[in-house]
Amino acid sequence: MPDVLKAPLVVEFPFTRSLGPVQSAFLTGLRERVVLGVRTGGDDGRVLVPPVEYDPVTAEELHDLVEVAPTGTVTTWAWNPAPRRGQPLSTPFAWVLVRLDGADTALLHALDAPGPDAVHTGLRVRVRWAAERVGAITDIACFEPYDGEAVQLKGNTGQFENPVTGIVAPARLDYTYSPGRAQSAYIHALGDRRMVAERCPSCRKVYVPPRGACPTCGVATAEQVEVGPRGTVTTFCIVNIKAKNLDIEVPYVYGHIALDGADLALHGRIAGIPYDQVRMGLRVEAVWTEGSRYPDHYRPTGEPDAEYDTYKELL
Amino acid sequence: MTREIAVVAFAQTDHRRTSEEFSEVEMLMPVLHDVLAQTGLKTADIGFTCSGSSDYLAGRAFSFTLALDGVGAWPPISESHVEMDGAWALYEAWTKLLTGDADTALVYSYGKSSPGSVRDVLTRQLDPYYVAPLWPDSVALAALQAQALIDAGDTDEPALAAVAARSRSDASANPHAQLRDPVSQGEYLVRPLRTGDCPPIGDGAAAVILAAGDRARDLCERPAWIRGIDHRIEAHGLGVRDLTDSPSARLAAEKAGAFERPVDTAELHAPFTSQEVVLRKALRLGDDVRVNPSGGALAAHPIMAAGLIRIGEAAARVHRGESDRALGHATSGPCLQQNLVAVLEGDPR
Numbered sequence: 001m002p003d004v005l006k007a008p009l010v011v012e013f014p015f016t017r018s019l020g021p022v023q024s025a026f027l028t029g030l031r032e033r034v035v036l037g038v039r040t041g042g043d044d045g046r047v048l049v050p051p052v053e054y055d056p057v058t059a060e061e062l063h064d065l066v067e068v069a070p071t072g073t074v075t076t077w078a079w080n081p082a083p084r085r086g087q088p089l090s091t092p093f094a095w096v097l098v099r100l101d102g103a104d105t106a107l108l109h110a111l112d113a114p115g116p117d118a119v120h121t122g123l124r125v126r127v128r129w130a131a132e133r134v135g136a137i138t139d140i141a142c143f144e145p146y147d148g149e150a151v152q153l154k155g156n157t158g159q160f161e162n163p164v165t166g167i168v169a170p171a172r173l174d175y176t177y178s179p180g181r182a183q184s185a186y187i188h189a190l191g192d193r194r195m196v197a198e199r200c201p202s203c204r205k206v207y208v209p210p211r212g213a214c215p216t217c218g219v220a221t222a223e224q225v226e227v228g229p230r231g232t233v234t235t236f237c238i239v240n241i242k243a244k245n246l247d248i249e250v251p252y253v254y255g256h257i258a259l260d261g262a263d264l265a266l267h268g269r270i271a272g273i274p275y276d277q278v279r280m281g282l283r284v285e286a287v288w289t290e291g292s293r294y295p296d297h298y299r300p301t302g303e304p305d306a307e308y309d310t311y312k313e314l315l
Numbered sequence: 316m317t318r319e320i321a322v323v324a325f326a327q328t329d330h331r332r333t334s335e336e337f338s339e340v341e342m343l344m345p346v347l348h349d350v351l352a353q354t355g356l357k358t359a360d361i362g363f364t365c366s367g368s369s370d371y372l373a374g375r376a377f378s379f380t381l382a383l384d385g386v387g388a389w390p391p392i393s394e395s396h397v398e399m400d401g402a403w404a405l406y407e408a409w410t411k412l413l414t415g416d417a418d419t420a421l422v423y424s425y426g427k428s429s430p431g432s433v434r435d436v437l438t439r440q441l442d443p444y445y446v447a448p449l450w451p452d453s454v455a456l457a458a459l460q461a462q463a464l465i466d467a468g469d470t471d472e473p474a475l476a477a478v479a480a481r482s483r484s485d486a487s488a489n490p491h492a493q494l495r496d497p498v499s500q501g502e503y504l505v506r507p508l509r510t511g512d513c514p515p516i517g518d519g520a521a522a523v524i525l526a527a528g529d530r531a532r533d534l535c536e537r538p539a540w541i542r543g544i545d546h547r548i549e550a551h552g553l554g555v556r557d558l559t560d561s562p563s564a565r566l567a568a569e570k571a572g573a574f575e576r577p578v579d580t581a582e583l584h585a586p587f588t589s590q591e592v593v594l595r596k597a598l599r600l601g602d603d604v605r606v607n608p609s610g611g612a613l614a615a616h617p618i619m620a621a622g623l624i625r626i627g628e629a630a631a632r633v634h635r636g637e638s639d640r641a642l643g644h645a646t647s648g649p650c651l652q653q654n655l656v657a658v659l660e661g662d663p664r
């Protein structure tokens with residue numbers, strides 16, 4: 001078995017999320033250094049902080065916003081000696097659930113404390129506001145221990161100028177990707193400008209790129225078979241919209257190519273011919289650019305077009 | 316309930332820290348072949364196939380469709396997928412068999428945590444408005460629950476260490492387990508949880524075959540009949556919940572009939588030592604119940620498969636005649652947010 005191939009893979013999205021009326025009021029409040037809860041209906045009338053759009057018990061829609069204090073009590077905690085990317089503090093801190101004064105439920109956040117010995121359940125804390133606030137949970141920079149007076153509230157009911165209506169939540173995850181046995185062998189061979197497929201031991205079909213299993217028979221493919229580098233265009237499309245970060249002029253043609261000897265078409269870009277002259281049955285061959293580990297595109301070989309019957313099963 | 320449905324076969328991989336030499340389908344396929352071979356069934360004989368996995372773990376989009384290559388899904392099969400632990404795929408398959416649309420079902424799940432940083436990956440399942448932006452990792456949330464249990468007097472660090480030691484020691488008889496020897500409790504990962512209180516990170520897969528009525532009796536000498544199965548969920552806000560209890564696990568157990576008669580064995584999906592404390596209380600398991608003879612999730616924790624493995628391990632003990640009435644439990648989400656309970660019984664011997 002060749003060496004396991006590995007490559008870094010970063011999956012990163014800025015999630016843009018719209019807010020319901022309760023979430024909007026809460027996050028706008030944080031921007032204005034006001035903490036709001038929402039009161040549930042019925043006899044118990046609990047105040048939920050952070051507030052939610054629907055009652056977690058009855059599913060009733062909630063809207064009765066009430067201001068609570070930026071001070072509160074730790075209900076449980078966990079000391080984090082090694083902060084991770086994205087977490088509220090970059091120095092060791094305590095994760096805490098804090099029940100703010102006036103609330104019946106607890107809010108998750110970070111507590112800035114000198115060490116675990118300074119933290120205990122029941123500890124009194126207060127919000128430390130972020131210097132720049134945009135209407136997000138991170139407008140609370142963290143909590144900090146507080147043994148001062150109760151804070152006077154103004155009875156805010158969630159009416160603000162320019163309420164925030166959405167958040168942008170960036171998310172990034174880092175992976176070290178490895179493609180597995182069959183695809184590693186395929187990629188290794190491509191580096192030598194060879195296209196190596198795998199044959200199913202049961203139905204004898206030849207798959208390229210091989211994925212390690214025959215999807216018809218559900219058994220491992222292992223027998224290696226060299227295919228191509230010539231093949232037939234079985235179907236294609238004309239791309240008219242330029243992809244971000246892709247240095248290819250539009251329009252260009254992207255097609256399914258049945259490599260000679262393969263029982264499944266792969267796809268690739270077709271160039272070296274005007275886009276409006278690409279056709280089904282066109283004979284093409286892989287083109288490697290200098291130093292490339294995989295074909296850059298496929299170009300016409302100049303052979304006569306293939307008969308439809310020779311590739312009709314490979315569309 | 317009008318149809319008797321049983322687990323008739325169970326297979327799993329050896330769970331390892333990494334399976335980088337295999338793609339997901341390459342890791343999964345031997346397990347599918349194993350579970351089919353146990354019954355003599357072929358893919359074409361299976362009435363319904365359901366799988367559980369999450370593309371976020373390995374960062375590979377549509378990996379569940381690639382994994383289907385390992386089943387042999389042509390000509391087209393009746394198939395479904397849940398972005399959850401395979402225990403929930405089993406639940407879907409069970410309902411399919413109940414309807415009478417199928418007599419047999421293949422259920423499988425797999426998880427490859429090795430390519431990513433699973434503590435961070437799991438933050439993406441949290442409330443995206445108030446919680447996920449803080450990136451509280453899975454160990455941190457479990458640690459908040461553990462501290463709440465310690466504050467409530469439900470456990471202490473030596474008791475948690477004992478759960479860890481018992482699990483790894485039981486796993487010495489489980490050739491598939493990732494941790495098969497006692498490990499040191501180690502340093503605090505997130506206090507009060509030490510490395511020994513946390514599950515190993517690893518890759519693995521599992522598969523189960525369900526069958527109804529006489530079909531089950533044909534395929535298995537002693538089918539593990541599913542007497543009841545139910546799943547329940549709690550509020551997503553951690554601060555709304557009592558983290559020292561699991562009302563959802565208790566309700567699922569009640570609906571599954573777990574309290575009607577005592578079980579002799581329980582396979583609990585408790586990735587953290589402290590969560591076993593919660594589950595023992597919620598599921599009313601006495602000291603006479605054999606808990607996690609496989610070593611449980613503390614010995615092997617392929618995410619998305621570890622819950623299905625609990626049901627599979629419980630069923631396998633019924634198959635082998637080592638249990639007459641076993642409870643299989645699976646969990647999902649932070650701090651035991653969602654819980655599934657299955658009650659399995661063997662015919663009298």
Ligand SMILES: [Zn+2]
Nearest residue numbers: 200203214217
């Ligand atoms: Zn085949």
